[in-house]
Amino acid sequence: MTAPPRSEAEAEAEDYRAVHLAKGAHYDSHLAEAPFDRYMATWERRHLPSIVRRLFPHGPKRHLDFACGTGRITETVAPLAEQSVGVDISPTMLQEARRKCPRTRFERVDLTSEDPDLGTFDLITSFRFFGNAQESLRDAVLRALVRRLAPGGHLVINSHRNPHALFVWTQRLTGGGTGGMDLHLPKLRRLLRRHGLRISALQPIGAWMYRDRLMTGTEPDGELARRNEARFGAPWLAAIAPDVIVVASRQ
Numbered sequence: 001m002t003a004p005p006r007s008e009a010e011a012e013a014e015d016y017r018a019v020h021l022a023k024g025a026h027y028d029s030h031l032a033e034a035p036f037d038r039y040m041a042t043w044e045r046r047h048l049p050s051i052v053r054r055l056f057p058h059g060p061k062r063h064l065d066f067a068c069g070t071g072r073i074t075e076t077v078a079p080l081a082e083q084s085v086g087v088d089i090s091p092t093m094l095q096e097a098r099r100k101c102p103r104t105r106f107e108r109v110d111l112t113s114e115d116p117d118l119g120t121f122d123l124i125t126s127f128r129f130f131g132n133a134q135e136s137l138r139d140a141v142l143r144a145l146v147r148r149l150a151p152g153g154h155l156v157i158n159s160h161r162n163p164h165a166l167f168v169w170t171q172r173l174t175g176g177g178t179g180g181m182d183l184h185l186p187k188l189r190r191l192l193r194r195h196g197l198r199i200s201a202l203q204p205i206g207a208w209m210y211r212d213r214l215m216t217g218t219e220p221d222g223e224l225a226r227r228n229e230a231r232f233g234a235p236w237l238a239a240i241a242p243d244v245i246v247v248a249s250r251q
Helices: 008-013 024-033 035-055 074-080 091-100 135-147 166-173 185-194 212-217 223-231 235-240
Strands: 062-066 083-088 105-108 121-126 149-159 197-205 243-250
Touching: 024 035, 024 091, 035 074, 035 149, 035 197, 035 212, 035 223, 035 243, 062 074, 062 135, 074 083, 074 091, 074 121, 083 091, 091 105, 121 135, 135 149, 135 185, 149 185, 166 212, 185 197, 185 235, 185 243, 197 235
Parallel strands: 062 083, 062 121, 083 105, 121 149
Antiparallel strands: 149 243, 197 243
16 A cells, blocks of 8 residues: 655655646545545544634634645635635646635745735644655745744644554554655654644544555445544544644644
């Protein structure tokens, strides 16, 4: 299931910003066809509304979805906010996002090199980005996002490439590698702390999946998934989960 591990130099050389520029028309169908991607996306959508309501009982005033892609997360969170903005650098992704979320303002912009007048936000989301991005890009993006995070605001992201996930440990026992995954929970904590952010909540997804066959063969709407997500959803299991929703707040 996993590719041969990449060296750190190879990962740095591949700028994640260029990966999805022309994939907007097919991105959602790709997620739907890949079993575990579909599983993660389903459970992220289930957890996000309750997470946002806990953080903002009356809804956030302003929401920014960074690297919004085709609007998968925007579509879930925007109805809860008074105003919603999505940014991405891919025109094809934004075309799909605008179709899904006509009331959201979308901007084609790279916040690491441009400084548009977007204002500040109570809630910033970013999904399927930090686990894929190279080290330097993670830092550059967090610098840009923290500047736009209002006092008392929250950053909600996911981390879906955990080399300490239970299934990865199982793969290692049988001679497998990590497939280039590097963003385990302690490393993510250090990354956020460097930018003045503290993890305040964790929602693991798939922590019970200890082998590839469970990840690729479990229906997200099935009884097995519902039972085990409830049973293994405690925050302390985030360290071994293949996907985690992370809430970070300013220190």
